[in-house]
Amino acid sequence: MVHSVTTRDPAELIGRIHRETNWGFGRRTRHALASVIARAYPRVIGAAREPSWLFFDLVFPILGMCSIVFLLRSRGVDEAWIGSTILATALLSFWISVVWMMGAQFHWERDSGNLLLYITAPVGLGSIALGMAIGGALGVVIRAVIITLAGVLLFGAKYQVADPLLLMLVIVAGVAAMYSLGVCLSSVFLISGREADHLGSLLNEPMQLLGGVYAPVRSMGTVGVVALGILPLAPAIDALRQVAVPQLATTGILPVGIELVILVVMTIIFGVIGRSLLSYIERVGRSGGRLLARAD
Amino acid sequence: MSESASHAAVHASDIGRVFQAKGGPVTALDSIDLRVEPGELFGVLGPNGAGKSTLIKILSTLLLPTSGAASIFGLDVVTETARVRRIMNLVAGGDFSGYGLLTVREQLAMFAQFYGLPYREGIAKVDAQLASFGLDEIRDRKISALSTGQRQKLNFARSFLNDPWILFLDEPTIGLDVSAARDVRDRVRAFQAEQPGRTVLLTTHYMAEADEMCDRIAIVNHGRILAQGTPTELKRMVQKDTLFIVGIDELPATISMDSLRALPGVLSVAERDDVTDDVSGVGTQTVRLAVGLREDGALGGVISALAAGGAHLREISKSEPTLEEVFVQLVGRGISESDIAIDGA
Numbered sequence: 044m045v046h047s048v049t050t051r052d053p054a055e056l057i058g059r060i061h062r063e064t065n066w067g068f069g070r071r072t073r074h075a076l077a078s079v080i081a082r083a084y085p086r087v088i089g090a091a092r093e094p095s096w097l098f099f100d101l102v103f104p105i106l107g108m109c110s111i112v113f114l115l116r117s118r119g120v121d122e123a124w125i126g127s128t129i130l131a132t133a134l135l136s137f138w139i140s141v142v143w144m145m146g147a148q149f150h151w152e153r154d155s156g157n158l159l160l161y162i163t164a165p166v167g168l169g170s171i172a173l174g175m176a177i178g179g180a181l182g183v184v185i186r187a188v189i190i191t192l193a194g195v196l197l198f199g200a201k202y203q204v205a206d207p208l209l210l211m212l213v214i215v216a217g218v219a220a221m222y223s224l225g226v227c228l229s230s231v232f233l234i235s236g237r238e239a240d241h242l243g244s245l246l247n248e249p250m251q252l253l254g255g256v257y258a259p260v261r262s263m264g265t266v267g268v269v270a271l272g273i274l275p276l277a278p279a280i281d282a283l284r285q286v287a288v289p290q291l292a293t294t295g296i297l298p299v300g301i302e303l304v305i306l307v308v309m310t311i312i313f314g315v316i317g318r319s320l321l322s323y324i325e326r327v328g329r330s331g332g333r334l335l336a337r338a339d
Numbered sequence: 340m341s342e343s344a345s346h347a348a349v350h351a352s353d354i355g356r357v358f359q360a361k362g363g364p365v366t367a368l369d370s371i372d373l374r375v376e377p378g379e380l381f382g383v384l385g386p387n388g389a390g391k392s393t394l395i396k397i398l399s400t401l402l403l404p405t406s407g408a409a410s411i412f413g414l415d416v417v418t419e420t421a422r423v424r425r426i427m428n429l430v431a432g433g434d435f436s437g438y439g440l441l442t443v444r445e446q447l448a449m450f451a452q453f454y455g456l457p458y459r460e461g462i463a464k465v466d467a468q469l470a471s472f473g474l475d476e477i478r479d480r481k482i483s484a485l486s487t488g489q490r491q492k493l494n495f496a497r498s499f500l501n502d503p504w505i506l507f508l509d510e511p512t513i514g515l516d517v518s519a520a521r522d523v524r525d526r527v528r529a530f531q532a533e534q535p536g537r538t539v540l541l542t543t544h545y546m547a548e549a550d551e552m553c554d555r556i557a558i559v560n561h562g563r564i565l566a567q568g569t570p571t572e573l574k575r576m577v578q579k580d581t582l583f584i585v586g587i588d589e590l591p592a593t594i595s596m597d598s599l600r601a602l603p604g605v606l607s608v609a610e611r612d613d614v615t616d617d618v619s620g621v622g623t624q625t626v627r628l629a630v631g632l633r634e635d636g637a638l639g640g641v642i643s644a645l646a647a648g649g650a651h652l653r654e655i656s657k658s659e660p661t662l663e664e665v666f667v668q669l670v671g672r673g674i675s676e677s678d679i680a681i682d683g684a
Binding site: 053054056057060061063064065066070074077078080081082084085088089092093155156157159160161162163164165166328329330331332335336 | 359399401423428434436438440448452536
């Protein structure tokens, strides 16, 4: 069966196509925002559709939290540390999401064939990554709230938040900085290939220690100061502990205001680095031929 | 870029691609020149490792060439990637992309946004494609619960969302059953018919699919184009002369094979051994003669001679070589099942 080949004036057709592909700034901006929302959607909706995720993402962290709380109580530690542990566990769920749901995501997207479709679509990888981050953060919010409520109900933890706005700022800035780092990690995981799983493990338990999840970074001396400067989890938890548990304000390594600034700066720096890394992986992927598409 | 190149749907000039492998550089494409006109359905045939997928990856902006230049509707695939991606789409065989937790409709709606469609228009397009591909009944089913055929139909529905001017199909019917593959081919034809100028570049292992669907075909091997043309032109390369099968009730005693061979324009006449018993109720067998001619017009002399001798004509058919035969002659071997299973070059 032979079809007709050219059924319209080629010059007119080419002219039309060139006009269609010439998107203005407004259209490109709307497209980028719509793509962010579109990519965030599976993250938000997925958390509600897979009960096993809820089980693993809620029950395991709560069990871990319980073990720490029982240990603290058995040692007769101030009850303020119980409240701190609960908040840290809630914030930790964001970090775990950053490592496994952001960091490893492009690696998984490549193997599933999605990355190939993203690259060949007119959407930028930046929009995809931002959608992953926002969707991931929104999806974890419910888990974090449930973990906190569970901790309060199980252990009777009490909080004294003098400045709710500051508390919100700390949480938002902390989450933003973590997911901004997640954008960087997504590229690093993709480049690391088979080592991605090991990288994920490396960023899990060791980072809980360096992030001061269960013990203030101040107690770690120089290592704690370094962690505060490079690991979003550290200033986020340190600031959160100071704002929500005033009895532990003296354990903070820096004033909350400065830690907030650190988190904002981290968000910007990691965002810029992440954007560059996304451009890098696309460039390297297109020139090398192996990074963006799964091995056939 | 020349005016000729800018008016082509696909224009590739001296495209080369070398991969750096552990054992040294591997040439996947070597000086490929290709021109596909707007509205064409162009097929690329080749064995495993021939370079088909590499070519499609370069043209679809997934891979950079190491030499040469290529453009899609006048847009350079290296320097104008964003614009190329606004008018193209891609379907690969065995593609299991998507998010298993999303429903069919949600998945398409997500990609509609990625393709830059306004929300309402995107949803309308999604619903239209669901209906078109017969996916309406499973619109709320999770992707993870779909069969292979349903997933491939979903991939095609996705690829039509942005009304691409060029559609790259990389082994699109691989793994599909006969019925699903036919559905997909029908939809591709309808897709092209809806808007003049829509162009399809197809790689396939299935000779019959290429023969049936493609306006023109390029046969590639070891990164080079060995031949290109319409299926008929390619077959002509194997069989220069015309071969007709002439079925008669019996060869008249007054006519010898040699006398037929002596007729103007006749190159050869041979009685085929596939004499068939009567099934039509006429009462005799059918004797088939394979008549080689220099040109189609010479057939008239043969028919007249047979009729003059008293033979009754039962059938006439033109015998053409298959694309498989063309492929074997050019490449030196056929496409085996193992090629189909593992191709990825």
